Amino acid sequence: MPTGAELRAFLHGLPGVDQVGADERAARLGARSIKTTAKARAIDLAISMVDLTTLEGADTAGKVRALCAKAVRPDPAQPDAPKVGAVCVYPDLVEVAVDALQGSGIGVASVATAFPAGRAPLEAKLADTRAAVAAGASEIDMVIDRGAFLAGDYLKVHEEIVETRRACGDAHLKVILETGELRTYDNVRRASWLAMRAGADFIKTSTGKISPAATLPVTMIMLEAVRDFRDATGRTVGVKPAGGIRTTKDAIKYLVMVNEVAGPDWLTPDLFRLGASSLLNDLLMQRRKLATGVYSGPDHFTLD
Amino acid sequence: MDEKLFEYAPAPESRSVVDIKPAYGLFIDGEWVDGSGEDRNKTIDPSNEEPLAEIAVATAEDVDRAVAAARRAHEKVWGPMPGRERAKYLYRIARIIQERSRELAVLESIDNGKPIRESRDVDVPLVAAHFFYYAGWADKLGHAGFGANPRSLGVAGQVIPWNFPLMMLAWKIAPALATGNTVVLKPAETTPLTALLFAEICQQAELPNGVVNIVTGAGGTGRLLVGHDGIDKVAFTGSTEVGKEIARAVAGTRKRLTLELGGKAANIVFDDAPLDQAVEGIVNAIFFNQGHVCCAGSRLLVQESVAGELLDRLKRRMATLRVGDPLDKNTDIGAINSGEQLAKIRELADSGEDEGAERWSPPCELPQRGFWFAPTVFTGVAQSHRIAREEIFGPVLSVLTFRTPDEAIEKANNTPYGLSAGVWTEKGSRILWAAERLRAGVVWANTFNKFDPASPFGGYKESGFGREGGRHGLEAYLDV
DSSP states (O other): OOOHHHHHHHHHTSOOOOHHHHHHHHHHHTTOOOOHHHHHHHHHHHHHHEEEEOOOTTOOHHHHHHHHHHHHOSOTTOTTSOOOSEEEEOGGGHHHHHHHTTTSOOEEEEEOSSTTTOOSOHHHHHHHHHHHHHTTOSEEEEEOOHHHHHTTOHHHHHHHHHHHHHHHTTSEEEEEOOHHHHOSHHHHHHHHHHHHHTTOSEEEOOOSSSSSOOOHHHHHHHHHHHHHHHHHHSOOOEEEOBSSOOSHHHHHHHHHHIIIIIOGGGOSTTTBOEEESTHHHHHHHHHHHHHHSSOOOGGGSOOO | OOGGGGOOOOOBOOGGGOOOOSEEOEEETTEEEOOSSSOEEEEEETTTTEEEEEEEOOOHHHHHHHHHHHHHHIIIIITTSOHHHHHHHHHHHHHHHHHTHHHHHHHHHHHHOOOHHHIIIIIHHHHHHHHHHHHHHTTOGGGTTSOSSOOBOSEEEEEOOSSSHHHHHHHHHHHHHHTTOEEEEEOOTTOOHHHHHHHHHHHHTTOOTTSEEEOOOSHHHHHHHHTOTTOSEEEEESOHHHHHHHHHHHTTSSOEEEEEOOOOOEEEEOTTSOHHHHHHHHHHHHHGGGGOOTTOOOEEEEEHHHHHHHHHHHHHHHTTOOBSOTTBTTOSBOOOSOHHHHHHHHHHHHHHHHTTOEEEOOOOOOOSSSOOOOOEEEESOOTTSHHHHSOOOSSEEEEEEESSHHHHHHHHHOSSOOSEEEEEOSOHHHHHHHHHHOOOSEEEESOOSOOOTTSOBOOSGGGEESOBSTTHHHHTTBOO
């Protein structure tokens, strides 16, 4: 375990991020024109990367079962449409989702560690995590303690991630940075490295409860971080932008960014996910449009 | 995962928005006229060497007529016209440029070879912005700091290069017209088409006859224009070699002169730079517009302590550059403008290898026809190598290292040129320290190749004199 001083020296020794330049580069990547065959492949890839999510206080077993059915067969009219990457729910509904997805090959991701604020004693966060894993979650989406991070207590953030990692057992750990609260790109880069060093399998932008959620420049900085982390350590970490990605056009911009910033190695659901709910139907609509040449109205796609 | 999985399909911009005529005459006194000579140039599409149109070569007689028309327009119409009225025409031209932006961008890419992404997102918006900006000055010249009622010079003879055909036209014509001058402009031999379309825009804007005259041709026509007794001002953008010739021709005459010439800009990366953005800045500095940029950051000066890491990142980034069809919306690097320029780039790149520098290009497939050169970086370059001293004007970067900030400045200034420079550091005080010491007309901090009509542009030393853009750009066209 590093000391607080070592962590601080390391994180503050990372090259800075020039905000104007980063925004410009992200915007330019967003201007790539992805058409015809490339678009078709991108849509299928994006569908397979969706973490189909419901994280509402009003979630019920019925709602989660419906979502799982959608995850397995996103478009009943097009049976060749790929299934999604995972279904993402609160810990108490993991069991329902695991049941519903039995045999489908689709994993269940659960948020944990007092999602979304993360303001709870470590013991509570770990209990939350253990419960989700015990119920069958194969992926845990934890939140970092943004308060500790912003106060400069990097060691506390590091320790919490390490502890949660341990509580995960075999489950994959996604670490949510909540970049909308970290604000600066320098913070995003430092938090990314902090999470990766502490054992994250994925770094994730947002809870979806804070605005702004995922943005292209923030995701780009995280993609640069996983790329550089692999160069430095040999370990490959995934990236998950979450929240605010609603259209196929947006999703394709993210895929272009993965392709050109981190590289094609990351173009797989094992290393890149899109946390979203309404995105899926837009992907399906565009998919059908490419196949048939005509747009079907929103009522031709199931709500969940 | 299969690398071809996400191969971008071709996304070509349609050529159908432009209407290229088989042959073009000269635009004199508000009308299209045939040149008096027999000579014709062919302009070609540099991406496939297909001929585009035949272009008249203006003779001494043609240049005479154009200058006479400009003189009449200056004395009778444009000179006496109140600034606020001139402004209306400039605003109208600016708006028409915006309305016809797609047509202008496609035509520019076809004739020049530059990627549509740049002509669409950089060139044409800046052209419109330049006319809007100087339209705003036309009725405020008394407040520009050149006296209460500064007078125009008269007729300006303007010769522009092929690298930014329309943008250089705007930089020349907009300030000249705003200050009450009339112009005779000669576009470059290889890229006349957007200037000729601009003539059409002048007609569409009902600009009074003779205010803008366009005479096409090669160096001979340029010489006739620059040497003509009837002009009061010469403005030239192009090579230092031709600039010197012009300065000699104009010396001892009443003509005012501004020259915007070559460069060999240093792009300095300190060890505390934001590395990922610096890599983007380096790419933008030297590969923007195929490196056909007088202010290109063609010499990368990188602090030795971060050189290895930076070059690794740069090479990885260069491998994602897409070279090919200029009209494909995903193309980053288009065609070299002419066979002549391509030969020059090859010659200098070969000299780099001969002199012992290490050459590297990413694997990239170049089209069979047309003029192409892969993005190239030379490492281990010494100040004494030709590729560190001579302007290549192509997508070729020379990398040198330095140990201390003082050494960086010394090396950066150790060139006969002085057009631009770049500084990359997260330390604000170092930016100011470096900018104070760099002998260059423009110093960019943590960015490169950024242009704005409000910002003056021009050179030190053999990069020329006079400023274009901003309030300063008015001075070159006022009798002050």
